[in-house]
Amino acid sequence: MDYVIEMLNIRKEFPGIVANDNITLRVIPGEIHALLGENGAGKSTLMSILFGLYKPDKGIIKVRGKEVNISNPNIATELGIGMVHQHFKLIHNFTVTENIILGMEKTKGLSIDIKSAAKRIKELSNLYGLKVDPYAKIEDISVGMQQRVEILKMLYRNADILIFDEPTAVLTPQEVEELMNIMRRLIDEGKSIILITHKLKEIKAIANRCTIIRKGKGIATVDVASTSTEKMAELMVGHEVNFKVKKGEPKLGDxxxxxxxxxxxxxxxxxxxxxxxxxxxxxxxxxxxxxxxxxxxxxxxxxxxxxxxxxxxxxxxxxxxxxxxxxxxxxxxxxxxxxxxxxxxxxxxxxxxxxxxxxxxxxxxxxxxxxxxxxxxxxxxxxxxxxxxxxxxxxxxxxxxxxxxxxxxxxxxxxxxxxxxxxxxxxxxxxxxxxxxxxxxxxxxxxxxxxxxxxxxxxxxxxxxxxxxxxxxxxxxxxxxxxxxxxxxxxxxxxxxxxxxxxxxxxxxxx
Amino acid sequence: MKKISKYFTNEDYQKKIIPFLSVLLGFIMGALIMLFSGYNPLEAYSALLKGAGFYGSIKRFGDTLLNMTTLIFTGLSVAFAFRTGLFNIGAAGQMLMGGFIAVYIGIIFDLPRIIHLPFAVISAGLAGALWASIPGILKAKFKVHEVVTTIMMNWIAYWSVYYFVPNYIPGNFDTESAVIKESASLRTDWLSSLFKGSYVNLGLFLSIIAVIIIWWILEKTTFGYELKAVGFNPNSAEYAGMKVNRNIVFSMMISGTLAGLAGAVYYLGYTNNIKIGELPTQGFDGIAVALLGLNNPIGIVFSSFLFGFMNAGKLFMSASTEVPKELIEIIIAVIIFFAAANLMIKGFLSKINKVIYRKEGEKNV
The missing domain is CATH 3.40.50.300 (P-loop containing nucleotide triphosphate hydrolases)
Incomplete structure (x- = not known):
């Protein structure tokens, strides 16, 4: 089968800790691939390697079948890999457009060509149903909207492999629902998504396949539809998990x-x-x-x-x-x-x-x-x-x-x-x-x-x-x-x- | 090998060696500049060391310590404010006010030494505290940034002294005050004779005591714990029930006290009178001293010693060699540059470490 991303036997050590130990991740074009693991399991490290922030100690990365050496984020961007970080990287008193074009401003004469950039952003926003106003200031828009600006940033750079790092952590339930719709739209338009999360409900709702890592080791890659939530939780934590906490009747006091x-x-x-x-x-x-x-x-x-x-x-x-x-x-x-x-x-x-x-x-x-x-x-x-x-x-x-x-x-x-x-x-x-x-x-x-x-x-x-x-x-x-x-x-x-x-x-x- | 390697990779250790590396790089850079402009760096540096009293004259070493004394106080002042989240650029003004009050008391009163000297020194500290409390209160009450207010307070101090000195404690010249009475002077015969006539004085001991007290406050007391918490994160300090505004004012006042004492040791120990029309540069040098000393009281002893000996040695160097004394300013600037650009040095260290490691790896294979 053809994979759009292959990370084979990745190992990354930090002083005193093995963050990634022989992890393999394969992403099929057009799928939403969840990366599931506890806090500190090594998900972010793995994605940082793919995005060129860290260099792996061992292992091979292939993008669209070709072996690549991603030594910095610019190369990742050139390869069409984009990432929405958990903590947004936006400048608060800049407009949406200014934030998106930052680092690749096109000039017209001596000034920046904001207008044509804004037009393109508007088009992209309409195409994916993002409803972003290119001229709004970041400080004036909601967190959910800011996240969409981050998504637009990737799309503007023609990314077609999108990494979302815990995207729902900062969102309200309504915004989560909207984000999922946006993700579906992205897939319909031919993008591939890697979703880093530890929320099983979301994986169940939207992902096709799921790779589970635990304490730096790759545990399994499963088909989401045919795997129960309980099973995934067990794979992630290493033991059975109770979703419902046991509690007796309250003994009311003063x-x-x-x-x-x-x-x-x-x-x-x-x-x-x-x-x-x-x-x-x-x-x-x-x-x-x-x-x-x-x-x-x-x-x-x-x-x-x-x-x-x-x-x-x-x-x-x-x-x-x-x-x-x-x-x-x-x-x-x-x-x-x-x-x-x-x-x-x-x-x-x-x-x-x-x-x-x-x-x-x-x-x-x-x-x-x-x-x-x-x-x-x-x-x-x-x-x-x-x-x-x-x-x-x-x-x-x-x-x-x-x-x-x-x-x-x-x-x-x-x-x-x-x-x-x-x-x-x-x-x-x-x-x-x-x-x-x-x-x-x-x-x-x-x-x-x-x-x-x-x-x-x-x-x-x-x-x-x-x-x-x-x-x-x-x-x-x-x-x-x-x-x-x-x-x-x-x-x-x-x-x-x-x-x-x-x-x-x-x-x-x-x- | 592991032991050395940790200095390249471990952040805590990296932090500690960066100042030393910066100093080394500063001197190397200075040597290169001298080579390019046709001077002999070895000759210049040995003159610098001689001028600072590392060999030859013990009096010159006394002058190095004298220079260091004032810088310890201003460095501590800036560092204490830094540690508690404040940027006190007003150490110069606080020092000037402290010095003015000390000199004033030293001239006006006629008291036995055992009372007169402590009275003058303590008043200098209080004057500095009072001067610094104004930016503190403005910050706590109205959120006015202390950088702005302390700079303004510097000029208010400057012009106040300009007015008060000729009107209340006039000296032989229009531009300076009378000389303080001997009973208010920090100089002592035994120190002066020990250092063959240097003006190094009791302030040196005061500065060491101050270092210990400030270290103790910051590291050992609940008061220091609170001040640091407010400095790092006022929101969580408030959440924990600390009085954020009160602590801001206290921080500024302690910082100001230290700067005021810098004034006492400088004017009561070295000049013995006060000149109008100048802000003491030691107030600003304190920022560099604090930076190079990592805002750590012990680090400040080292960094003020470095600055002290360069200040003391530069005149001798320029007098006994062809090298202009401005070269020292360049070296200081380069040192500060590297100390401030510590991220860059960290990057270098990691690279060096990688090279070493790789070589080791090859050997093992």
């Missing part, structure tokens, strides 16, 4: 967190949380679902103290805390697993051990009279690393920036859960994580609940909300449209509520 008629403004000074009221008892998990941008972020920030409250009350453990400082709230028993782990959760340039004590550094035993106790900090950090299986090259002395996203998240979760707060506000805890890690995090959250803690879980993943929560509140345009019992609801009902209709209308089907 109300630990009460939010009463809360109003909060967003950065643009518009009221983003409107008269929101709810209660969370000890021993239960209240899930908050909703499409991104319906006031969840502002609500979290108000509860945790990062944002000022306009009016209303937040009652934590019986105390009115809406005017308290963050530290006082933390000391009273509030934990927070933040939505944006890089912005809020971690000091990326600190060592892992210094991140583990980020909120408790001033307390015994980590310090006394203002002097840090390095030995205790190390011991504590080592324990958390072991207990929560945080994988990091140099243990407690790893710079956090060098760790994979999944392990960074595990570090935050370890820190927050180990503080054992009465009320834990959790936002997108498993974004970008693989099934093994997700399973583990869900288990830990439920353990906390069973210890009698109150957990408030914000997630854009409906599966996660349905799986973990006891009750589910849905936010729409800053309001809570309804609170339903997790056992008696389904995706359909939640979907309707997320679009703004009141809870309980199970018969309505069309969203």
């Amino acid at each position: 109300v630990l967190l009460k939010v009463d008629k809360l109003n909060v403004k967003d950065n643009r000074d518009i009221t983003a949380v409107k008269d929101v009221s709810f209660e969370v008892r000890g021993g239960e998990i209240l899930g908050i679902a909703g499409v991104d941008g319906n006031g969840q972020t502002e609500l979290i920030e108000a509860i945790t103290g990062l944002r000022k409250v306009e009016s209303g009350k937040i009652i934590l453990n019986g105390e009115e805390v809406q005017d308290w400082s963050i530290r006082k709230r933390n000391e009273l028993g509030l934990g927070h697993i933040p939505e944006d782990r890089h912005k809020h959760g971690l000091v990326l340039d600190f060592l892992l051990e210094d991140n583990m004590i980020l909120e408790n550094y001033y307390k015994s035993p980590f310090s006394s009279k203002g002097i840090l106790n390095r030995e205790e900090i190390r011991k504590y950090s080592d324990r958390l690393i072991k207990e929560f299986d945080v994988r990091c090259g140099k243990g407690s002395k790893t710079i956090v920036r060098s760790m994979s996203g999944g392990n960074q998240q595990k570090a935050i979760i370890a820190r927050e859960i180990d503080r054992s707060p009465q009320v834990l506000v959790v936002s997108q805890p498993t974004r970008g994580l693989d099934v093994g890690a997700i399973e583990y995090i869900h288990k830990r959250l439920i353990e906390e609940r069973d210890k009698g803690k109150a957990i408030l879980l914000f997630s854009l993943e409906l599966d996660e909300i349905l799986n973990v929560s006891d009750r589910i509140a849905v936010m729409y345009e800053g309001n809570i449209v309804g609170i339903v019992d997790a056992k008696s609801t389904d995706e359909n009902e939640l979907g309707l509520m997320m679009a703004g209709s009141k809870g309980g209308n199970k018969n309505e089907k069309n969203i």
